[in-house]
Amino acid sequence: MNYHWNWGIFLEPVKSGDETYLDWLITGLGWTLAVSLTAWLIALCIGIAVGALRTTPSRLLVMLGNAWVELFRNIPLLVQMFLWFFVAPEFLPREWSLWVKQDMPAKEFITAALCLGFFTSSRVAEQVRAGVGSLPRGQHDAALALGLTLGQAYRHVILPQALRIVIPPLTSEFMNVFKNSSVAFAIGVLELTFQARQMQEDSEQGIETYLAVTLLYFICAFTANRVMALIEARTRVPGLIGKPA
Amino acid sequence: MIEIRNVSKWYGQTQVLKDCSTHVAKGEVVVVCGPSGSGKSTLIKCVNGLEPFAQGTITVDGISVSDPKTDLPRLRARVGMVFQHFELFPHMSVEQNLVLAQVKVLGRSAEEAVARGAALLDRVGLREHAAKFPGQLSGGQQQRVAIARALAMDPICLLFDEPTSALDPEMIGEVLDVMVELAQEGMTMMCVTHEMGFARKVAKRVVFMDHGEIVEDAPTNAFFDAPASERAKTFLSRILHH
Amino acid sequence: MGEFDFSVWQPSLPFIRDGLLFTLRLTLVAMSGGIVIGTLLALARLSPIVPLARVAGAYVDLMRSIPLVLVILWFFLVIPFITGSPVGAETSAIITFTAFEAAFYCEIMRSGIQSVPRGQVNAAFALGLGQAQTMIHVILPQAVRNMLPVLLTQTIVLFQDTSLVYAIGAKDMLKAADVVGKNYNRPVEMIVLSALIYFTICFSLSLAVKQLQKRVAIIR
């Protein structure tokens, strides 16, 4: 089979309308960033909380935290997207359900961001739990011995240390969020992968299309990596380099 | 000041404290010693409620530790504790280590807390290290900061759990000096330690533990001159002649 | 609260079973192929021949930094150019997953190989074993044993990821559920059913892996 290269394709107008293919990709990048960053914010908030709960002395809280993690870890992300998009509204009261299905603005985006956020939160929780677990028990004792409450001990002593430890695994989770956001195409979010499929069909220049989209995903992941490296450098504690905490 | 009455504790099936009773009066220093695994750390952690126990009572300044109605954080704020591995908070500067609980627990203003911290750093001879992080200090310096951190809460008594056993020999002295000074000023102290020189110098009594039991609880001189039990004799000869 | 009608599950079962069989076949082929190719890639990455190590490293890094959906689309697009004729979504999926998972198994095998102490190599050489023999009889068995829980966990991830063949319309379990849902006009119930099946399988497998992990920890 022969392939007809056409690198000018990006500047050509799409078949139905006056946008160019480049416009499609820019829109796609915008939605990919929006979904990923919102999801990451949700994942950090919930993941840190759930991860911390799983290290408390309360059996009930630990069990709830474990259930949270197992639930999101054992169902494919794509199926979770469908669950949030098609199934979750059915559990709302009738009027709300109708509103969500028919009138809710940016429904696809909100669903995708929530879904990806919860999914990622379970992975963040797992890392945070491991981070807290790797701290010496004495830090917890020392904080309590000073009269701090358990909440204060987590807030000022345990989590600041645990989070520093888990920055490297969280970096790869942050990069994963961008990759995983591609699954949102399946519920109609107009993100990069959605645009890639659409442009490939519309223009029949699949290779150029996918190369461009692959490059954009690379840039996202690379930027995420640099941002986390910057945070790691900013939060580094003098005298602690290379030493186990 | 500290009253320990008939305390027993189990980890699953194994009993790690067996009916332990002793006390520390105001202004007294009591040294706790015994072989590794005998339950010394466990006992001293029961005193400020870091370890729960199944039977018996412990009161500090008349307040029961195991009573669910007791405000444990408030009680702990009045009982200072110094750990074997210092347990300074590595992500905070020395000054922040000293200030944190003063502000969060005692509700002092930041300036007040910083001033109190600086005074105590001065006292343990580390005034110029306030801005450093724990990882940048030697072990002996870290332990002196930890003592200053406990003192910053104006505690009514201090608990020490082997404060010198993680230190290199040349640093033990600087920490013991601070502890002796505190004792001579009349601080109430319960110290788990194997520093028998320290015990002879300042301890009113020595408590000897083995296998979770308090085998001996005697005035310092009596304990060293004529230990009553065979186990204490063996322990002493091993400690003193190595 | 909407009205659910789960009676659709009954007639859907034969379709779900066929879909699940494909999902399992895809998982097993990609796992075995992925582990074999992944091990070869790991050996290449660790080899002293620099260009070989570089090429293997580049392949692995590339696969690990692109979204799987995009990899699936890439292969579906490119395979016909290589084979010269169009291939079905199912064949394409099997090739894609094998190639993609190889990169992930490679990294696991690499750390497994590196976890074997150097003394083992010296001991094997001292016994007169050659390099290949040392690798096959001494290093790899230990690497696999050390990494078994991680390899299995990766396989559970792979099992879930196969659902993404949705992007090219291959007939896996999720697709079967989707089709039945459309035919009976009960999409919601069918999504719930597929979620339940995935969860049951993955959760049981992950419990089994945890047990195994405990056993391995004791042996060591």
Ligand SMILES: Nc1ncnc2c1ncn2[C@@H]1O[C@H](COP(=O)(O)OP(=O)(O)OP(=O)(O)O)[C@@H](O)[C@H]1O
């Ligand atoms: N979390 C735990 N679970 C089960 N057993 C424990 C636990 N912590 C301590 N133990 C056991 O309790 C006993 C007393 O421990 P403890 O730490 O109080 O001893 P110690 O006298 O302080 O010894 P050392 O001199 O080594 O510090 C030991 O036999 C120990 O194995």
Ligand SMILES: [Mg+2]
């Ligand atoms: Mg101890």
